[in-house]
Amino acid sequence: DVQMTQSPSSLSASVGDRVTITCRANETIRNYLNWYLQKPGKAPNLLIYAASTLQSGVPSRFSGTGSGTDFTLTISSLQPDDFATYYCQQSFTIPLTFGGGTKVDIK
Amino acid sequence: QVQLQESGPGLVQPSQTLSLTCSVSGGPINSGDYYWSWVRQHPGRGLEWIGYVYPSGRAYYNPSLKSRVIISVDTSKSHFSLKLRSVTAADTAVYYCARDTVQDPRMDVWGQGTTVTVSS
Numbered sequence: 001d002v003q004m005t006q007s008p009s010s011l012s013a014s015v016g017d018r019v020t021i022t023c024r025a026n027e028t029i030r031n032y033l034n035w036y037l038q039k040p041g042k043a044p045n046l047l048i049y050a051a052s053t054l055q056s057g058v059p060s061r062f063s064g065t066g067s068g069t070d071f072t073l074t075i076s077s078l079q080p081d082d083f084a085t086y087y088c089q090q091s092f093t094i095p096l097t098f099g100g101g102t103k104v105d106i107k
Numbered sequence: 108q109v110q111l112q113e114s115g116p117g118l119v120q121p122s123q124t125l126s127l128t129c130s131v132s133g134g135p136i137n138s139g140d141y142y143w144s145w146v147r148q149h150p151g152r153g154l155e156w157i158g159y160v161y162p163s164g165r166a167y168y169n170p171s172l173k174s175r176v177i178i179s180v181d182t183s184k185s186h187f188s189l190k191l192r193s194v195t196a197a198d199t200a201v202y203y204c205a206r207d208t209v210q211d212p213r214m215d216v217w218g219q220g221t222t223v224t225v226s227s
Contacts, residue, residue: 034212043218043219089213095169098154101154
């Protein structure tokens with residue numbers, strides 16, 4: 001299985017901060033990397049797919065970069081609605097696998 | 108737009124079979140553009156992909172669960188199903204169904220999730 005490692009596992013930030021979350025695969029997954037946001041008690045919500053393509057309807061403050069094994073999700077200016085847990089997921093090979101999550105909370 | 112809704116028992120006895128259905132509305136389940144996935148989340152934990160099924164009925168599974176799981180699709184009823192046999196407390200989780208695109212694969216539509224507890 002492709003192992004996905006996210007860092008940090010949690011972070012505290014303020015509204016307006018620039019936030020960066022990283023995701024590393026233990027083997028190349030080309031650009032088959034997706035990012036999701038999940039709020040407590042809710043299903044995950046797709047933010048970015050194919051490493052850098054913004055899902056329709058997702059605010060432009062979210063962006064993604066990377067290819068191969070190293071990927072980054074950036075929130076350019078954190079908004080109150082962004083406090084949540086973020087997951088990366090590789091869609092390169094079966095079994096599909098997720099990172100352990102990064103919880104973003106209010107400083 | 109497409110909506111997914113999980114249904115099934117919230118409580119399953121140990122050693123029995125967990126059975127869930129995901130109803131698809133607002134779009135065709137038989138489109139060749141999508142797989143139909145099941146994902147679970149153990150309490151307070153991350154996400155685990157269980158498997159997915161293509162409209163043809165061909166299914167793909169997580170090897171960690173493959174010996175116990177069957178995912179099937181009924182295009183006439185616009186739903187797909189999950190059966191997980193011989194459950195234990197370790198199968199207690201929130202179960203989500205999701206639509207997974209074939210092109211640039213990603214899970215772009217999710218059900219709200221259903222909590223399944225395995226307990227006697």
